[in-house]
Amino acid sequence: MCPCLATSFVPLAIQLLLFTAACFLAFFLFLCCLCVLVVFFEGGGVWLLWLGVMAGGKEEKDARIEAIASSIRVVPNFPKPGIMFQDITTLLLNPKAFRNVVELFVNRYIDKGITVVAGVEARGFIFAAPIALAIGAKFIPLRKPRKLPGEVISEKYDLEYGTDCLEMHVGAVQPEDRALVVDDLIATGGTLCAAMNLLERAGAEVVECACVIELPELKGRERLNGKPLHILVESR
Amino acid sequence: MCPCLATSFVPLAIQLLLFTAACFLAFFLFLCCLCVLVVFFEGGGVWLLWLGVMAGGKEEKDARIEAIASSIRVVPNFPKPGIMFQDITTLLLNPKAFRNVVELFVNRYIDKGITVVAGVEARGFIFAAPIALAIGAKFIPLRKPRKLPGEVISEKYDLEYGTDCLEMHVGAVQPEDRALVVDDLIATGGTLCAAMNLLERAGAEVVECACVIELPELKWSPVDSDQQAMMDYL
Numbered sequence: 001m002c003p004c005l006a007t008s009f010v011p012l013a014i015q016l017l018l019f020t021a022a023c024f025l026a027f028f029l030f031l032c033c034l035c036v037l038v039v040f041f042e043g044g045g046v047w048l049l050w051l052g053v054m055a056g057g058k059e060e061k062d063a064r065i066e067a068i069a070s071s072i073r074v075v076p077n078f079p080k081p082g083i084m085f086q087d088i089t090t091l092l093l094n095p096k097a098f099r100n101v102v103e104l105f106v107n108r109y110i111d112k113g114i115t116v117v118a119g120v121e122a123r124g125f126i127f128a129a130p131i132a133l134a135i136g137a138k139f140i141p142l143r144k145p146r147k148l149p150g151e152v153i154s155e156k157y158d159l160e161y162g163t164d165c166l167e168m169h170v171g172a173v174q175p176e177d178r179a180l181v182v183d184d185l186i187a188t189g190g191t192l193c194a195a196m197n198l199l200e201r202a203g204a205e206v207v208e209c210a211c212v213i214e215l216p217e218l219k220g221r222e223r224l225n226g227k228p229l230h231i232l233v234e235s236r
Numbered sequence: 237m238c239p240c241l242a243t244s245f246v247p248l249a250i251q252l253l254l255f256t257a258a259c260f261l262a263f264f265l266f267l268c269c270l271c272v273l274v275v276f277f278e279g280g281g282v283w284l285l286w287l288g289v290m291a292g293g294k295e296e297k298d299a300r301i302e303a304i305a306s307s308i309r310v311v312p313n314f315p316k317p318g319i320m321f322q323d324i325t326t327l328l329l330n331p332k333a334f335r336n337v338v339e340l341f342v343n344r345y346i347d348k349g350i351t352v353v354a355g356v357e358a359r360g361f362i363f364a365a366p367i368a369l370a371i372g373a374k375f376i377p378l379r380k381p382r383k384l385p386g387e388v389i390s391e392k393y394d395l396e397y398g399t400d401c402l403e404m405h406v407g408a409v410q411p412e413d414r415a416l417v418v419d420d421l422i423a424t425g426g427t428l429c430a431a432m433n434l435l436e437r438a439g440a441e442v443v444e445c446a447c448v449i450e451l452p453e454l455k456w457s458p459v460d461s462d463q464q465a466m467m468d469y470l
Contacts, residue, residue, distance in 0.1 A: 022261070123377075126365045172325070
């Protein structure tokens with residue numbers, strides 16, 4: 001008698017196939033468990049990160065940035081003659097472009113240990129709040145005078161004519177906080193500089209400043225005391 | 237000779253096990269494909285919806301709302317004596333509470349066909365922008381005078397002393413748009429009313445107004461029964 005499996009109904013080829021299938025199953029189960037674990041611990045950020053990863057490489061990113069740039073409208077002579085105003089409201093009317101802006105920032109900061117995202121009133125709020133939510137950081141509004149109800153610290157900065165002032169709540173940041181400053185645009189850098197000063201006076205470390213648009217001819221970058229600035233598009 | 241698989245090295249039990257494993261594999265592959273498809277077509281909203289679904293039922297929701305309410309700070313005598321100011325900045329310092337606010341709103345609106353989310357400057361921006369992103373709607377900032385650079389329409393509204401004005405860009409909404417108005421708080425309702433008027437003058441349909449906080453003693457009146465503030469907890 002040969003040592004056979006008389007009741008075996010599955011030919012050898014099928015057995016090998018099933019064995020391979022079992023290996024793939026184990027791999028997929030592992031991936032699913034990993035996703036579930038990461039999801040529960042990282043929250044929304046993982047989702048956006050995953051989208052970023054799936055979105056592909058540099059070409060994909062360049063295409064997204066080009067789409068973002070073309071969705072920004074330039075309004076001449078606003079708020080005064082000679083100024084070409086970079087209007088982001090048209091970007092905000094384009095859900096895909098708006099989402100790409102947030103994703104590009106979130107992908108950059110998700111693993112930088114940012115604990116605080118400070119948004120500069122008011123257009124900075126529009127970008128800073130979704131970024132803070134996605135990376136699980138505290139959101140801090142930096143506001144014009146007399147808007148914040150509690151005790152504040154103030155930082156003056158120069159305008160072309162005169163000065164303005166930015167305020168932050170006392171106690172909003174702790175000395176161990178790592179902060180990101182977000183605004184829609186950097187021009188002379190005065191506002192961002194004031195924002196950074198507020199955070200540093202409260203003891204936080206400003207990791208980077210992030211803006212959608214830079215007006216490079218105004219050399220705002222140089223006012224940031226060497227702090228890195230990350231932008232998506234330069235003004236056209 | 238018995239018709240045997242002499243070279244077979246896999247006993248029957250293992251074969252059955254492998255067959256079952258193959259069935260499970262097919263099922264998981266199907267789930268993965270489903271997720272990928274839904275992800276690409278629905279975007280971020282599905283993720284947040286999924287979170288909302290996983291977050292559970294009414295008890296879970298009540299607990300989240302209680303946590304949100306307790307994260308709001310009351311600042312007396314601001315901006316003037318006698319006013320108890322509802323400060324949402326402390327909520328924003330609590331990532332979990334902030335996220336729950338946005339999720340609760342997104343869960344409510346994700347399948348209402350909202351095409352536009354209008355945020356009232358400036359605290360309204362903080363909640364409206366994430367909601368717009370999550371449900372894939374256009375975001376429209378409604379601003380104080382002379383802030384918006386393009387051509388605008390304006391709507392005046394009464395303050396306790398004097399009047400103020402809200403503006404919206406011409407062309408921001410189309411007549412077929414379904415709009416949601418978002419602000420952090422409703423007091424007298426003057427600002428929200430102006431916001432609704434701007435959207436309706438441009439031809440949009442205002443589906444609902446949404447606020448984190450209501451001050452019920454100030455007795456705002458909705459223009460019609462469809463427009464009501466939600467989430468009134470203090």
